[in-house]
Each structure stands twice: as C-alpha cells, then as structure tokens.
Amino acid sequence: MSDDCIFCQIIAGKAQCHPVHETRYTRTFLDAFPSTPGHCLIVTKAHFTDIFDSTPEEIAMVGHVSTLIAHTLREELQCDGVGIYQLNGAAAGQTVFHYHMHVIPRMVGQELHIHSRARGAPAELEAMAARLSKRAYSLRTDD
C-alpha cells in the first residue's frame, strides 16, 4: 500500500471505482477516462510501480485475468477487437505508477488511443460496470 497511490486507495476501499471483477491477486475496474466504452484496467492488489518492480508470478496473474476480460468485452459489447496495453515508465506513457493492464474494446474504423481526456459519465460507467461484471462472472476462467 502506497498512501499517495490512487490505485492503492481504490483497492483499500478509500477511493471510488466502478468494479468489474476480482481475484485473490487482482482487481479489474473501469478506466475513469475511457478510451472507448468498456475500457477496463486490471490492477495488482499489491503495489508494484511497474513491470520492473513486479514479479513474473504477479504479472502472470494479470495475464490470466486478461483472457477473461477480453472474452467478457467481446461477448458483452460485440466489439470487433480488443486492445491490450501495458505501459512502464513515463517514457512509455505510464501516468499511474501502480502496475496495471489496459483492456480496451475496439471497433473497426476507430482511431487508436489508449488515453482519453474525457471523464466517463458516472451513470454510464456504473451501468457498463454492472453489465461487464455480470458477464465476467458468468464465464469460465479457464476458457
């Protein structure tokens, strides 16, 4: 836990998020500034700054969950593709220094962006999180 880390605050229940899924090692919630509707972040429960500060085991857990979230987005939103991005260091575009993976629904013809400057509307984020969460828990995790 790092007191000045927004993702640690979310995991500790001290800051709000729109939750989608949880495992022993990870939390998945919606990005507050979605690149496209349904943009998810898979976050390690433990605080690691980035890939260099993490362990192969923790990263494997995030990778495992990424398959479930990708299937969830495709099945629930019928997106044409799913972009998975993971940034390490400011030079790579990382802005929150707690290890996480972006899982972003993509439609044919959309411009490719990882970040958005527009905050999602709370009611839309809430409805989207409810849909995705229901779908995620309905899927087998070993698919």
Ligand code: AMP
């Ligand atoms: P990165 O640039 O890979 O570090 O991505 C950090 C992501 O976290 C960005 O896409 C932000 O929109 C997102 N973000 C920042 N603060 C919050 C928050 N409080 N809740 C959800 N997502 C957030």
Ligand code: ZN
């Ligand atoms: Zn943290």
